[in-house]
Amino acid sequence: MSVKECTHHKERKKKLVQRFCGCLLILLFIILLTILIIWAVLQPKKPRFTLQDATIFNFNVSAPNIFSTTLQISISSRNPNSRIGIYYDNLDVFATYRDQQITYYTVIPAVYQGHKDVNLWSPFLYGNNVPIAPFNGPQLKEDQAAGAVWLTVKVSGRVRWKVGTVITGRYHLHVTCPAYIPFGNTPRYGGIVVGNAVKYQLSQRCEVTAS
Incomplete structure (x- = not known):
């Protein structure tokens, strides 16, 4: 395998990891935002x-x-x-x-x-x-x-x-x-x-x- 092919493989793997992390952060943000919106709409009060x-x-x-x-x-x-x-x-x-x-x-x-x-x-x-x-x-x-x-x-x-x-x-x-x-x-x-x-x-x- 040439040095060029090895470098290309590493860059592709790095991009996949970055995309995965980006998608995970977006998913967590959406979940937290949904929880906050639901909590705000419900307006929970203490007994x-x-x-x-x-x-x-x-x-x-x-x-x-x-x-x-x-x-x-x-x-x-x-x-x-x-x-x-x-x-x-x-x-x-x-x-x-x-x-x-x-x-x-x-x-x-x-x-x-x-x-x-x-x-x-x-x-x-x-x-x-x-x-x-x-x-x-x-x-x-x-x-x-x-x-x-x-x-x-x-x-x-x-x-x-x-x-x-x-x-x-x-x-x-x-x-x-x-x-x-x-x-x-x-x-x-x-x-x-x-x-x-x-x-x-x-x-x-x-x-x-x-x-």
Whole structure:
């Protein structure tokens, strides 16, 4: 084989590789552009959570820095999307006081939420003799003297979006719901006696982030 034929063969192979790479880049660009257009048309929105109420069975401070908590909350989730469904996977609900967790995790079963659908969950939250960090002690004493405390109910888990028959990967979901909870089991601040518990209507909008 001559040197000229060998050089021609290499140049032809090089052009084929360049064409292949060019076609591949164009195909990837078209796919990404299509996804962006579909995403823009659908305008996906995060689910909207609302803390509806809290029923208090037990809520007290048994020592200067120790919480004991038994309460049931009602929290709703609405899918605002008209073309996108939502899969909720392994949601955990718990309560915190000044960024410190004071109840155990309560698991909400996995569920699919259709377009514009609303789901309502009523999990129990428990925390027995949970110690509070010393630096939160003074604030806890002030709250106890006032007869009520600001807690934060949180929901943490993963969600997947469904568009037609396409289901995305999992995204982290974080929900934060502030709640003003009275101490003891007496009907303060408009509470309604329900058996041996007191129910408070909250209707508190929650902050939702997904990443």
